[in-house]
Amino acid sequence: MINEQIRDKEVRLIGEDGEQLGVVATKDAMKLAKEANLDLVKIAPTAKPPVCKIIDYGKYRYELARKEKEAKKKQKVTDVKEIRLSPNIDENDLNTKANQARKFITKGDKVKVSLRFRGREMAHMSTSRQILDSFYKCLEDVAVVEKPAKLEGRSMIMYLTEKRQ
Structure with a gap:
């Protein structure tokens, strides 16, 4: 989930360069993300409170796809x-x-x-x-x-x- 899709009252926030910003209200986290011209992305939805990070969502998706592709390369398919x-x-x-x-x-x-x-x-x-x-x-x-x-x-x-x- 990203930006407005996050419905939790408060989240544990991680800044853009990886530092812990603690538990903050979702509105404040959204404000910080908009000021930095980045997205608020929910990384660990099952945690209490959920963990969100301020990052560029497009870049994040690209990195995930690249990691997935690398993992597939290392798989051995047996016929x-x-x-x-x-x-x-x-x-x-x-x-x-x-x-x-x-x-x-x-x-x-x-x-x-x-x-x-x-x-x-x-x-x-x-x-x-x-x-x-x-x-x-x-x-x-x-x-x-x-x-x-x-x-x-x-x-x-x-x-x-x-x-x-």
């Missing part, structure tokens, strides 16, 4: 990449998929490994868990299992993430 396998996959194909997953994991992404069943393959689910285990064994040095293999509908899904040192 979830999916590797699809089938129950009758050959050893070489499994190694190729594992190498692809290794690239994703070393870049910092999570990998969702899904083993899809179609038709009669549903009858042999017990042997297919070994495929996911051997896939993980190929990646043991760089990955850990975030969520173990679990059957969801017609597919068995496992999540792998980067190993922390």
